[in-house]
Amino acid sequence: MSDGIDNAAATDTLDVRVWRGDERGGDWHAYRVPAAANQTVLDVVTWIQRHREPNLAYRFACRVGVCGSCAMSVNGEPRWTCRTHVQDAARDGVLRIGPLRNLPLVRDLACDMAPFFDRWQEAGGRFVPSSDRHADIAAISPESPARRIADAAIQCINCAVCYAACDVVQWKPDYLGPAALNRAWSLVNDERDAGNKDRLRAVAGDAGCHNCHSQHNCTRYCPNQLDPGASIAGLKRTTMKAALKGQL
Amino acid sequence: MPIRLYMLQRLSALVMAPLVLVHLAVIIIAVRSGLDAETLLGRTRGSLVWGLVYGTFVVAVSIHAAIGLRTVLDEWAHIRGKALDAAMWAIGLGLLGLGSRAVYAVTVG
Ligand code: SF4
Ligand code: SF4
Ligand code: FES
Numbered sequence: 001m002s003d004g005i006d007n008a009a010a011t012d013t014l015d016v017r018v019w020r021g022d023e024r025g026g027d028w029h030a031y032r033v034p035a036a037a038n039q040t041v042l043d044v045v046t047w048i049q050r051h052r053e054p055n056l057a058y059r060f061a062c063r064v065g066v067c068g069s070c071a072m073s074v075n076g077e078p079r080w081t082c083r084t085h086v087q088d089a090a091r092d093g094v095l096r097i098g099p100l101r102n103l104p105l106v107r108d109l110a111c112d113m114a115p116f117f118d119r120w121q122e123a124g125g126r127f128v129p130s131s132d133r134h135a136d137i138a139a140i141s142p143e144s145p146a147r148r149i150a151d152a153a154i155q156c157i158n159c160a161v162c163y164a165a166c167d168v169v170q171w172k173p174d175y176l177g178p179a180a181l182n183r184a185w186s187l188v189n190d191e192r193d194a195g196n197k198d199r200l201r202a203v204a205g206d207a208g209c210h211n212c213h214s215q216h217n218c219t220r221y222c223p224n225q226l227d228p229g230a231s232i233a234g235l236k237r238t239t240m241k242a243a244l245k246g247q248l
Numbered sequence: 249m250p251i252r253l254y255m256l257q258r259l260s261a262l263v264m265a266p267l268v269l270v271h272l273a274v275i276i277i278a279v280r281s282g283l284d285a286e287t288l289l290g291r292t293r294g295s296l297v298w299g300l301v302y303g304t305f306v307v308a309v310s311i312h313a314a315i316g317l318r319t320v321l322d323e324w325a326h327i328r329g330k331a332l333d334a335a336m337w338a339i340g341l342g343l344l345g346l347g348s349r350a351v352y353a354v355t356v357g
Contacts, residue, residue, distance in 0.1 A: 171323035210254035211319075236254075243251050 014086060016044055019098035020056070022107045028096070029053075041081035041089055042070050045097060045109065058109035065223065068157030071164070072109050073098040078164035080223040100164040102173075116160045116179070123180035124202045127187060128195030138192045146189045153186035153231050155224050162218035162228050174207045178218035178228035181209050185231035188238060200242050209235040249322075253315050260312035267305040292354045299355040306347030314340030 012035040017028040031052055033044050042060055049056040060070040065083040072081050074089045075096050089095060103111035131138070140147055162178040163169055169177045176184075184203050187193050203209045209232045216229035242248050249257075278288055292298045318336040321327045327335060 168323065171326075204251035206250050208251070210249045210251055239251050240255060243255060248251060 014044065014090070015094045016048065017094065017096045018045070018048060018053075018056070018109070019096075020053075020108050021105075023105050026108075028098075035086070039086045041072070041074050041079065041084045041086060041095065041097060044086060044095060045072075045081065056109070057107040066157060068159035071100055071159045071161050073100055073164065078161040078221050080159055080161060083223060100160055102164050102166070102169045103160065111160075113158075113160060115173070116158070116163050116177070119163075119176045119180040120158075120183060122202060122207070123176045123184040124195055124199030125180055125183040125187065126195070127190070128193055130192055130194035140191055144191070146191055149234070150186045150189040153182050153189075153226060153228075156182060156186075156226060157224060159223065161221050161223055165217040165221040167215075167217065168211050168213060172207070172211060175211045176203065176207050176209070178212075178232065181212075181235055182226060182228035182231040185234050188235070197247070200239050201248055203235050204239040204243065204248055209239065212236075249315070249319055253318070256311055257315040260308040260315075263304065263308040264312060267301065267308065270301060271305065289354065289357075293357050295355060299351065302351045302354065303348075306344065306351055310340045310343040310347060313343055 013032040014035050016031045016033050018031065020026050020029050031048050033047050036043070042063065045056070045058050046060075049058065058070075058072070060082060061067040063070075063082045065080060068080070070081045071078060073079075074081065074084060075091045075094075077089075078100055079089065081097075086095060097109065099105055099109050100111050103113065103116060106112050142148075142151070156179060158179065160179065162182075166175075166178055168175050181203060184199055187199060188196055212229070212232045214229060214233065216227075218228040219226070219230070222228060239248065314336045317339050318332060321335055322332055
């Protein structure tokens with residue numbers, strides 16, 4: 001597999017700093033990496049791993065923006081590295097690549113995603129079927145208002161970019177966070193789902209949607225152009241209505 | 249923040265907003281018309297309306313500030329669980345105590 005760099009006409013080099021270390025501490029290491037046209041940040045990390053640091057820890061799978069495993073902090077901002085071009089991310093000619101914040105570190109650029117997926121479960125992010133496999137397939141019009149809302153929130157690739165972008169997650173680590181709440185909002189509007197009673201209770205608790213400061217850093221950074229901030233606003237409205245009706 | 253606190257904070261803000269305007273208007277009118285403390289107290293003492301206006305204001309402020317500071321303590325001081333709620337109650341009751349004393353002094357004497 002070509003890494004897109006070695007065989008390119010590399011006339012120039014990039015100034016790259018990569019954070020290396022683990023939970024006990026670490027440091028920034030500097031590398032010169034051959035520049036190439038249309039190079040992504042993930043290409044740069046891969047080049048360093050293949051040519052300089054065989055034991056550099058980082059994560060990726062699809063390289064085309066589908067799997068959500070390659071997110072890192074690039075010059076201080078959370079990004080999906082396989083779809084982030086070096087020329088858009090470099091600042092003053094320097095690329096600083098570190099692990100995502102708000103997650104425990106495994107090593108180097110690889111974070112432990114477990115807390116992120118735990119929040120997903122805690123927010124009721126699991127589909128609860130309202131019928132079984134013997135029932136007819138539910139006829140849901142793609143045009144129905146609820147389905148449109150559910151669809152708008154559904155294309156999440158679990159990259160944790162929004163989770164790393166959210167200051168409230170940093171300040172209050174048990175906060176369910178934008179991705180899990182966005183998922184909950186998608187299911188709240190899924191007409192086939194039967195789990196809303198528990199779900200609304202979960203997102204209305206002390207760690208729930210009412211912690212959100214509505215400054216939409218999550219929305220700004222979501223690489224899939226989802227709007228977790230708007231989903232959370234929807235949850236606030238829906239839980240408030242449910243509370244007023246005495247259903248929470 | 250649990251939803252009940254969230255709703256109480258919005259509700260107290262709703263109550264406070266017009267009362268803040270009343271309070272500001274009182275200050276401006278009192279200062280501009282050159283009323284001294286004695287005359288002012290003469291008007292507020294024994295007045296049920298002023299007692300209600302400032303009494304409601306104090307209750308709303310105590311609730312609103314206690315919930316707001318609970319969030320600040322949660323996010324910035326990382327106080328959690330029972331200690332966090334105890335701090336909220338202490339702030340709320342403290343403000344209510346101080347405010348009620350002031351309302352009592354202005355409306356009863
Ligand atoms: S809008 Fe809410 S969830 Fe999104 S970054 Fe801000 S606080 Fe976090
Ligand atoms: S909402 Fe967007 S940023 Fe957050 S995990 Fe899903 S795809 Fe990533
Ligand atoms: S490697 Fe799959 S999204 Fe980047």
